Amino acid sequence: MKTITCYLDFISPYAYLAFEALPQALMGTSYRVVYRPILFAALLKHHGQLGPAEIAGKREWTYRQVLWQARQLGVPLQMPAKHPFNPLALLRLGVACDPQGEPSRFVCETVFRHVWRSEGAAPDDVARLAELTAQLSPHRSPDAPEVKAQLKAHTDAAIETGVFGVPTFDVDGHLFWGLDALPMLRAYVDGDAWFDGPWVTAASVAQGVKR
DSSP, X not given: OEEEEEEXXXXXXXXXXXXXXXXXXXXTSOXXXXXXXXXXXXXXXXXXXXXXXXXXXXXXXXXXXXXXXXXXXXXXXXXXXXXXXXXXXXXXHHXXXXXXXXXXXXXXHHHHHHHHBSTTOOTTOHHHHHHHHHHHOOSSOTXXXXXXXXXXXHHHHHHHHTOOSSSEEEETTEEEESGGGHHHHHHHHTTOGGGGTHHHHHTTOOOOOOO
């Protein structure tokens, strides 16, 4: 059985769609998933990048594409009242729901749907956050220092592992990034021999122009 570590941030519509599509993508295989919330903004800062929703043109394309992809997948998706928003409260809530800071699929599903099936509501609205917290009944307070430290530790570990975006699926040290990587992830879990060849050699291409 393969263990898949899924690094996610509830702010990402691609993470939401990949989360919803994962069971179908891996149907018939033997695996377990560990979900680890991380702060996407910290990845961007580490790599000196802006998020897709912070770049004119790319922002509009991102929203159009995810709405199209949701339609193709048959997954309900409504844009929240504003995006990007501050996801810290949602991430800490997810972490607080498990002693190891690794929320169950049910918890992740509930938080993702709070954001992406919101019918135009604000994900960080105080009243809605209170209702969500009451629904999930976390083992610890999301504001507890140890919860904040655990979220930071997850994020730091993701950076150390080489994660640069969400969603990222880590299997045996192989990183698969994004919704469109799910077929590739499936091939690896199935034992495709391709990963003994091109996967390895692709990393040896020399970098040309640097800016």
